[in-house]
Amino acid sequence: MADKNTLIWLFFRFSGRIGRAVYVLAFLLMLVVVSFPLYQHMRFAPGTTASDVWSTVFGLTFIVFLWVHVATSVKRLHDMGKSGLMAIALFIPVVSLVAFVVFCLFPGNEGRNQYGEKADSLP
Numbered sequence: 001m002a003d004k005n006t007l008i009w010l011f012f013r014f015s016g017r018i019g020r021a022v023y024v025l026a027f028l029l030m031l032v033v034v035s036f037p038l039y040q041h042m043r044f045a046p047g048t049t050a051s052d053v054w055s056t057v058f059g060l061t062f063i064v065f066l067w068v069h070v071a072t073s074v075k076r077l078h079d080m081g082k083s084g085l086m087a088i089a090l091f092i093p094v095v096s097l098v099a100f101v102v103f104c105l106f107p108g109n110e111g112r113n114q115y116g117e118k119a120d121s122l123p
Contacts, residue, residue: 010075011068017079017108018072019119024104026072030065037061073099078115079108 009016010026018026041054074084089099108119 010072012071014071014074014084015078015115016075017113017116017119018075019079019108020076020104020106022120023072023076027069027100030068034058034061034065073103076103076108078113079119080106081109081113081115 010018010022037054037058041051041058044051044054070087070090073087073090077084077086086099089095111118
């Protein structure tokens with residue numbers, strides 16, 4: 001099991017590199033985490049207290065998901081030898097889907113690059 005610092009680095013920091021498998025698994029984990037409060041919100045009638053609470057929880061979870069998605073995408077770009085600024089593409093509707101597929105399919109640089117030693121290691 002990864003220690004606390006490794007998980008904080010993976011999900012919240014913008015330095016270092018991650019490989020394709022870690023990127024996809026982190027995305028899937030966050031998708032599950034975001035889906036739970038959305039599901040709970042949908043279980044209750046609109047306008048009820050429970051619905052409002054779950055709606056707020058979903059909103060906060062979604063904001064965290066956006067941060068994690070950008071942070072992992074920046075590290076994925078670093079693994080490919082690209083600048084993290086290219087993660088701006090994630091906010092352009094059609095381009096974001098293409099970028100996600102590219103991040104999932106294209107391999108990173110072998111060995112060391114300007115962003116770190118190898119993929120999936122702390123900087």
